[in-house]
Amino acid sequence: MKITAAVLRAVGQPFSIESVTLDDPGPGEVLVEIAGTGVCHTDISFKQGHWPFPVPSVLGHEGAGRVAAVGAGVTSLAVGDHVVMSNASCGACPSCLSGMPAWCPNASRLNNSGCRPDGSSTLHDDAGDIHGNFVAQSSFASHALSRDRFVVKVPEDIPLHLVGSFGCGIQTGAGAVLNVLKPAPGSTALIVGLGAVGLAAVAAAAASGCSRVLAADMNPDRFDAARTFGATDVIDASAGPLPELVRALLPTGVDAAVEASGSPRALRSAFESTHGSGRTVLVGAAPHGTEYALDSRSVLSGRTLVGAIMGLSNPRVFIPRLVDMYRRGQLPMEKIVQTYPLADIEKALADSASGAVVKPVVIP
Ligand SMILES: [Zn+2]
Ligand SMILES: [Zn+2]
Missing domain, CATH: 3.40.50.720 (NAD(P)-binding Rossmann-like Domain)
Incomplete structure (x- = not known):
């Protein structure tokens, strides 16, 4: 499908807002219509090349939204579910099987290689492939693709633009x-x-x-x-x-x-x-x-x-606890979130870097 995304064409350069093609969800994959994506300092680190990620690419890793489609074999999520997206782990190593996916030795490859584990790209344009799958999402975009294990269902009365950062920061x-x-x-x-x-x-x-x-x-x-x-x-x-x-x-x-x-x-x-x-x-x-x-x-x-x-969290266990803390007023996200249209993503990143805003959130 055609989506709108903030594409990083060269390290250290501004994003360009472009229409690109995102694959339909394959087996085990989930398509999320993004409601809001938090800006995290690591987005800035990757954009500036302090940490490596290939270009051209779509960054963004604090996405929240609604499930728009699910691939074959997805049983834990359904179209319309409200979700927070989080990071990938392999699910099969001793750390993952012990409930410690943060220590998964395969996590870096799964989150930071710019493609699916089989090497295929999720994002494309007329010139070829665009690196996606950033932290299992690439959510500086109108839509993002992940896998069911990395997507956490949240109650529908929780404002989605406030909780994307539950998946990272x-x-x-x-x-x-x-x-x-x-x-x-x-x-x-x-x-x-x-x-x-x-x-x-x-x-x-x-x-x-x-x-x-x-x-x-x-x-x-x-x-x-x-x-x-x-x-x-x-x-x-x-x-x-x-x-x-x-x-x-x-x-x-x-x-x-x-x-x-x-x-x-x-x-x-x-x-x-x-x-x-x-x-x-x-x-x-x-x-x-x-x-x-x-x-x-x-x-x-x-x-x-x-x-x-x-x-050191297990997102599907821990993010619901954070939602409970939000409900009890212990995580007053509304005090620190400021929203920006996706077209103003450069200002959102600049305000994060300068410290002017604690948690900028871009809304596609
Ligand atoms: Zn982060
Ligand atoms: Zn693992």
């Missing part, structure tokens, strides 16, 4: 807390970097019963949102060394920290803001090749650092 931040840290009620947490990922971590820490949820960023414009998402304290990280600012509030440091800014310096600050056996989760995505420095004494005391991709 929100599950990354909330999952870092709920699936990795699992903080005890009454414990303390620090979240560094208050974009959508960090705010989701704030919300999850508050929902976990943390007695203090410290939220730090260099941009004070984020503090109102942080309080709305459940922060008990906000810290202007530009006001001095973060470990000292944290200890002015909690003299021994926090029990746990989440680094969601992507800055190597912020990781060290978060790590050193925990007490001597505190735990830090890294979710902020830095360009490939980025190195981190830690003082050996800060490690020797017993602190631990772990990374968590996609919040």
Whole structure:
């Protein structure tokens, strides 16, 4: 079918809005009519070539919409279902079979090669193939193709344009807390970097019963949102060394920290803001090749650092939990989402990159 998509013709260049051809859904595939797609910082990283993805291509990986057609063998979804799209995993490796698809060794190939596992393209134009299947969707478009396992049904009364980021940014931040840290009620947490990922971590820490949820960023414009998402304290990280600012509030440091800014310096600050056996989760995505420095004494005391991709979540289990949090007012997405027509996608990405808007969402 003919669809409208934002096509990246060359790395680092603006998208062009084009009419292209998307395959009909094959066996196991699902066609989604996109209602809204969140802009994630990794879209910008891929567009700028900091992370590799072939061109010409269609990016976008926080899509939500309605099922428009299903391929042969799809039984868990039907035309008209409201859905959030998420990332691909193989479903057959030990990690997938253990309920940990985020650790699937085949995930990178399935999400970032620009084609189906059999090498065929889902998108085409008169000149040939366009690389699609980006994070199993390529959803900066009017329609996107995925597979049934990566598409999560959500209730019809949930505004679709608010929940596309549950498939990436929100599950990354909330999952870092709920699936990795699992903080005890009454414990303390620090979240560094208050974009959508960090705010989701704030919300999850508050929902976990943390007695203090410290939220730090260099941009004070984020503090109102942080309080709305459940922060008990906000810290202007530009006001001095973060470990000292944290200890002015909690003299021994926090029990746990989440680094969601992507800055190597912020990781060290978060790590050193925990007490001597505190735990830090890294979710902020830095360009490939980025190195981190830690003082050996800060490690020797017993602190631990772990990374968590996609919040170590199992999307079909975890996204419904995020929907429940949204319903309870614990994820007030309406406070951070700003919508843009697909034709204004360059402005949406620019506003994300500058920090002017927490979660731009493009509407085809
Ligand atoms: Zn993302
Ligand atoms: Zn797997």
